[in-house]
Amino acid sequence: MSLTPDRLARMDATAKVSQLASAARKAARTLSVATGAQRRAALLAIADAIESRSAEILIANEKDMARGRQGLLNASLLDRLLLTPDRVNGIADGARQVAGLEDPLGKTLRQSVLANGIELKQITVPFGVIGMVYEARPNVTVDAAVILLMSGNAALLRGSSSAADSNQILVTVMRDALTTTAISPDVIQLVPSDDRETVKALLHARGKVDLVIPRGSADLIRMVVDESTVPTIETGAGVCHVYIDEFADLTKAIPIIINSKVQRPSVCNAAETLLVHKSIARDFLPIAMKALNEAGVILHCDGASFALAGEIPVTTATVENWSTEYGTLEMNVAVVDSLEAACDHIATFGTQHTEAIVTEDKANVARFIALSDCAAVMVNTSTRFTDGEQMGFGAEIGISNQKLHARGPMGLEAMTTTTWIVTGNGQIRS
Amino acid sequence: MSLTPDRLARMDATAKVSQLASAARKAARTLSVATGAQRRAALLAIADAIESRSAEILIANEKDMARGRQGLLNASLLDRLLLTPDRVNGIADGARQVAGLEDPLGKTLRQSVLANGIELKQITVPFGVIGMVYEARPNVTVDAAVILLMSGNAALLRGSSSAADSNQILVTVMRDALTTTAISPDVIQLVPSDDRETVKALLHARGKVDLVIPRGSADLIRMVVDESTVPTIETGAGVCHVYIDEFADLTKAIPIIINSKVQRPSVCNAAETLLVHKSIARDFLPIAMKALNEAGVILHCDGASFALAGEIPVTTATVENWSTEYGTLEMNVAVVDSLEAACDHIATFGTQHTEAIVTEDKANVARFIALSDCAAVMVNTSTRFTDGEQMGFGAEIGISNQKLHARGPMGLEAMTTTTWIVTGNGQIRS
Numbered sequence: 110m111s112l113t114p115d116r117l118a119r120m121d122a123t124a125k126v127s128q129l130a131s132a133a134r135k136a137a138r139t140l141s142v143a144t145g146a147q148r149r150a151a152l153l154a155i156a157d158a159i160e161s162r163s164a165e166i167l168i169a170n171e172k173d174m175a176r177g178r179q180g181l182l183n184a185s186l187l188d189r190l191l192l193t194p195d196r197v198n199g200i201a202d203g204a205r206q207v208a209g210l211e212d213p214l215g216k217t218l219r220q221s222v223l224a225n226g227i228e229l230k231q232i233t234v235p236f237g238v239i240g241m242v243y244e245a246r247p248n249v250t251v252d253a254a255v256i257l258l259m260s261g262n263a264a265l266l267r268g269s270s271s272a273a274d275s276n277q278i279l280v281t282v283m284r285d286a287l288t289t290t291a292i293s294p295d296v297i298q299l300v301p302s303d304d305r306e307t308v309k310a311l312l313h314a315r316g317k318v319d320l321v322i323p324r325g326s327a328d329l330i331r332m333v334v335d336e337s338t339v340p341t342i343e344t345g346a347g348v349c350h351v352y353i354d355e356f357a358d359l360t361k362a363i364p365i366i367i368n369s370k371v372q373r374p375s376v377c378n379a380a381e382t383l384l385v386h387k388s389i390a391r392d393f394l395p396i397a398m399k400a401l402n403e404a405g406v407i408l409h410c411d412g413a414s415f416a417l418a419g420e421i422p423v424t425t426a427t428v429e430n431w432s433t434e435y436g437t438l439e440m441n442v443a444v445v446d447s448l449e450a451a452c453d454h455i456a457t458f459g460t461q462h463t464e465a466i467v468t469e470d471k472a473n474v475a476r477f478i479a480l481s482d483c484a485a486v487m488v489n490t491s492t493r494f495t496d497g498e499q500m501g502f503g504a505e506i507g508i509s510n511q512k513l514h515a516r517g518p519m520g521l522e523a524m525t526t527t528t529w530i531v532t533g534n535g536q537i538r539s
Numbered sequence: 540m541s542l543t544p545d546r547l548a549r550m551d552a553t554a555k556v557s558q559l560a561s562a563a564r565k566a567a568r569t570l571s572v573a574t575g576a577q578r579r580a581a582l583l584a585i586a587d588a589i590e591s592r593s594a595e596i597l598i599a600n601e602k603d604m605a606r607g608r609q610g611l612l613n614a615s616l617l618d619r620l621l622l623t624p625d626r627v628n629g630i631a632d633g634a635r636q637v638a639g640l641e642d643p644l645g646k647t648l649r650q651s652v653l654a655n656g657i658e659l660k661q662i663t664v665p666f667g668v669i670g671m672v673y674e675a676r677p678n679v680t681v682d683a684a685v686i687l688l689m690s691g692n693a694a695l696l697r698g699s700s701s702a703a704d705s706n707q708i709l710v711t712v713m714r715d716a717l718t719t720t721a722i723s724p725d726v727i728q729l730v731p732s733d734d735r736e737t738v739k740a741l742l743h744a745r746g747k748v749d750l751v752i753p754r755g756s757a758d759l760i761r762m763v764v765d766e767s768t769v770p771t772i773e774t775g776a777g778v779c780h781v782y783i784d785e786f787a788d789l790t791k792a793i794p795i796i797i798n799s800k801v802q803r804p805s806v807c808n809a810a811e812t813l814l815v816h817k818s819i820a821r822d823f824l825p826i827a828m829k830a831l832n833e834a835g836v837i838l839h840c841d842g843a844s845f846a847l848a849g850e851i852p853v854t855t856a857t858v859e860n861w862s863t864e865y866g867t868l869e870m871n872v873a874v875v876d877s878l879e880a881a882c883d884h885i886a887t888f889g890t891q892h893t894e895a896i897v898t899e900d901k902a903n904v905a906r907f908i909a910l911s912d913c914a915a916v917m918v919n920t921s922t923r924f925t926d927g928e929q930m931g932f933g934a935e936i937g938i939s940n941q942k943l944h945a946r947g948p949m950g951l952e953a954m955t956t957t958t959w960i961v962t963g964n965g966q967i968r969s
Binding site: 134138141142221223227229234236237315319320334335338340342358360361364365367368372456476478479480482483484485486487488489490491493494495499500501511512513514516517526527528529530531532533534535536537538 | 564568571572651653657659664666667745749750764765768770772788790791794795797798802886906908909910912913914915916917918919920921923924925929930931941942943944946947956957958959960961962963964965966967968
């Protein structure tokens with residue numbers, strides 16, 4: 110019995126997700142026994158299908174856009190939702206790019222032979238079934254599916270209801286493409302977004318779903334982390350700091366600060382707070398604040414930096430300021446007594462994403478690395494480099510903000526787990 | 540203000556755990572900046588102190604034993620609780636052994652130089668603060684603390700109230716020993732066990748505690764997984780299978796089955812179910828069931844194996860049997876139509892711990908590995924080899940039953956996370 114939309118619509122959320130997960134689990138076997146070449150061929154078939162069925166995809170997207178315009182979606186959300194011929198081709202190209210990456214499965218991570226002749230090998234294997242919970246952008250539907258397929262995992266995709274028509278056609282096109290390959294179409298399942306309860310059902314499908322990855326707003330991520338009994342990987346929030354040490358090369362410091370804040374303020378690796386060592390604050394901060402002001406950045410200051418602002422209009426920073434991910438051209442400024450004090454501030458207000466230090470002192474670099482407790486430490490460079498593509502991963506399913514399993518940008522490898530293969534010739538334990 | 544037992548007793552559970560976690564977090568800095576030699580020295584100081592204060596430890600343990608005898612503890616639990624001079628020396632030796640292991644911190648996992656000259660390095664770093672929730676055995680208090688310290692983590696230890704006096708003296712001895720080292724004694728914190736709510740408070744201390752590891756009964760582990768908003772690593776339950784393939788060397792099969800079930804039935808890597816391919820069942824099963832019966836194993840059979848039991852007294856297996864981790868000399872037996880059917884059974888009733896296949900056919904080995912979805916696959920050997928010591932880890936903090944972060948036996952390395960160190964010379968993103 111196939112899971113027709115009609116049958117699904119009559120089930121409650123838990124039953125829906127359970128059925129979809131079971132179908133995905135069964136189909137995942139076609140992935141776990143497939144060769145890398147077969148998984149690559151499936152991705153290329155998906156890419157071709159997306160390009161050749163571009164017209165259908167754009168028509169479905171226009172339905173979402175029309176609903177969005179009538180509804181409450183603002184310009185920024187509408188832009189995230191919009192697909193154009195170029196964007197559709199970009200999605201297909203993304204799938205081809207993933208197909209060209211190194212196969213993450215079957216890699217030997219450790220190997221040894223025990224005294225009794227038993228051979229030990231730890232290899233990479235797929236998780237099995239991975240759920241994605243995400244918001245407006247329909248390209249995530251394909252980006253996530255192809256990364257999960259290439260790493261041998263079935264995908265349960267729960268996008269936003271605002272993108273329901275776009276997501277439905279993209280999943281249909283991908284599933285149709287798989288019918289011509291060695292991979293079962295059931296490895297891609299769209300979780301209905303017309304029922305809010307399906308998200309919770311996904312988060313409680315322990316045993317049926319191996320991992321859930323949320324991508325989207327801080328509220329979404331918090332809900333996933335709080336609710337889920339399925340293991341999750343927290344992605345996203347970035348309150349990143351740039352610390353200018355007493356031994357900084359100040360000619361490097363200004364471009365790094367400006368780039369970290371201004372180059373693309375809406376993303377999670379943009380900086381929100383500038384911390385400056387007290388011994389250089391008097392000379393450096395007026396120049397830095399002027400440069401930020403000229404770049405259009407609104408400044409929120411602690412007492413010491415406020416006193417150095419001069420003509421530049423600044424406000425007094427509140428506790429809320431220090432812990433806000435602005436996503437806009439706003440920045441907090443504080444003077445700190447020491448590198449340790451900078452790390453104290455970071456420990457209190459940071460989100461363990463990316464922390465930058467500008468210094469020429471190697472001992473201070475080592476100390477900052479030991480104390481800053483984050484996914485990526487930037488030494489004399491911009492926070493904006495915490496990025497899968499910049500780091501050469503080729504594809505990124507998100508940036509992990511947690512310490513368990515994966516930290517920082519996650520590529521194909523982060524979507525694998527391991528198995529020990531213990532090979533004997535009849536040995537037993539004595 | 541120090542956290543005296545009196546002050547702690549007056550707080551509610553959340554405040555207690557929060558205070559202990561904050562003290563541990565602050566003290567953890569002495570670990571993150573310490574060298575491997577300094578952490579080793581701390582472990583050796585702990586080992587020496589445990590040996591030299593053995594008498595105090597035994598007196599405290601006798602208080603727990605006396606309470607246990609008066610209370611409801613059965614002989615098996617009393618034995619787990621008991622410390623003897625030999626066991627105390629064994630605990631100290633365990634700490635010395637961990638001190639002799641390779642330093643898991645600061646290892647470079649990946650390294651590259653980007654086109655713009657930026658250097659990328661992914662290194663291992665500590666989690667920070669790790670909570671352990673465990674049951675009767677007081678040796679876990681020291682075993683866990685030294686593994687966590689060696690991997691640079693502060694330890695919040697929540698043992699059983701039945702071992703309260705033993706745990707208290709062991710923590711006191713370890714903390715006293717640390718006062719002579721570069722490591723702050725506050726990296727080891729005993730979470731009071733006189734208040735049941737402290738477990739829940741630990742599980743909800745998200746942001747304050749980086750990871751919680753439960754060790755103990757299935758009920759404990761389920762509670763931790765269900766309740767926790769702090770990331771956890773599920774350990775423990777093992778419903779392991781031995782599958783005898785149609786191409787098995789049957790002379791190897793019998794010793795492997797007997798060893799997997801009988802050698803130490805109480806542990807999680809002991810086997811609970813025997814699956815036999817139908818084409819060899821008629822010849823092989825009567826011999827296998829006779830051998831199991833002679834080894835004292837009670838058998839629960841499906842229809843096909845029941846019919847082959849002959850004189851051997853067996854019962855009909857229920858759904859409950861197939862999913863029970865006996866921990867005793869009981870075993871389920873089923874005849875399966877194919878390797879795939881064996882993997883279906885394993886997928887339905889297994890706990891993704893250890894699955895064994897006995898076969899001489901390499902293609903079937905590959906297929907079993909692809910389909911059995913577990914932490915360790917045993918090929919022509921006993922399930923009992925899924926064990927940190929057997930696998931050469933030197934120390935084990937538990938066996939992970941989950942796919943996220945660590946799978947199978949966890950040594951020092953599993954108690955680390957990673958940081959990207961991105962080193963530039965003023966580069967910015969264009």
